[in-house]
Amino acid sequence: MPRDTLTADRIVRAAIELLDDEGLDGLNMRSLAKRLSSAATAVYWHIKTKDDLVRLAGDAIWHEVELPDLDACDWRTAATAHANGMYAMLTRHPWLGQAFGSHLLHGPGQARYNDLSLAIYEKAGFAAGDADRAAATVFTFVLGNALGPAAQVSLNRRLNKNGADAEQMMADAMTRATETAMQFPRLRERLGTTAATEYAAAPDNTFAFGLQSLLDGFEVRLAAKSANRRG
CATH class of the missing domain: 1.10.10.60 (Homeodomain-like)
Incomplete structure (x- = not known):
């Protein structure tokens, strides 16, 4: 060509x-x-350079995150959609989480996302400094939750490249992990009951639970500041 x-x-x-x-x-x-x-x-x-390529690729995928319309919804709805969009993007492209720790990433795609994040928490009622902190807290929470799926993709790729049976190795590891967990009372209680299947699936709901808990905490903080001002 x-x-x-x-x-x-x-x-x-x-x-x-x-x-x-x-x-x-x-x-x-x-x-x-x-x-x-x-x-x-x-x-x-x-x-x-390869570094330039990773930076450009890393920024381009931020444009996949659909930004909520702040004029059409309340701040919590916007915050939830915003965080979910980032989480979905990171799980589609698990290498980006790894790149955060090894490359200098910046560009208009991520800046576009971050700017709206600040607008969301300013709309909630936070002053500029606290809006920065709220946005950073949610960003870090989303990134941390996306690392698990990313690590699983990376592990499966490495095992398969080495000619290993990834599924069998994972099954063996889970068996050994379960044997270890059975030595501890709370883990044993969960793994040894009919709720074990539900417990094993709990991480599927952890992200939504944690995000809503964060936003609940923001609302409590905002309400307390508002009450202090009135007092």
């Missing part, structure tokens, strides 16, 4: 696909060029 048929946008889209398939460790200019039916030198013509 001639070099002039490539664009930075095409390269970034291909990089996102490669990152989704192979993770950060699987991203290199040679593999990317092969995916684009091009030469690595042609890729370098548009994007100079």
Whole structure:
């Protein structure tokens, strides 16, 4: 493919696909060029380094998060949709959570998300400094919850690349973990009852529970400040 048929946008889209398939460790200019039916030198013509590529790809996927309309809903509805959108994006692209710890990530996509986050908590009634703190608290909570699914994707990829039976290894690990858990009273109680299946599925509801608990806490804090002002 001639070099002039490539664009930075095409390269970034291909990089996102490669990152989704192979993770950060699987991203290199040679593999990317092969995916684009091009030469690595042609890729370098548009994007100079792998770090630049990760930064551009990492920012591009923030545009997938649909931003709630603050004029059409209350702040809690907006905050919930905003956080859920980030969580869904991170679970679609599990490599981004890893990239936060190894690359300098910035750009208009993430800035767009962060700006609306501040607007949400200002609408709730927080002053600028507390709006920053509320936004950062929710951001960190969402990122932390997305690390579990991301780690599972990374682990399965590593096991499969090593020729291992990932499902069997996971099953063996779960068996050993259950045997260990049975030595502790509260874990034994949960795993040894008819509620064990529900307990095992609990992480599926942890994100929603935690997010709503955070927002509940924000409401209590706002109400207390309002009462202090009236007093």
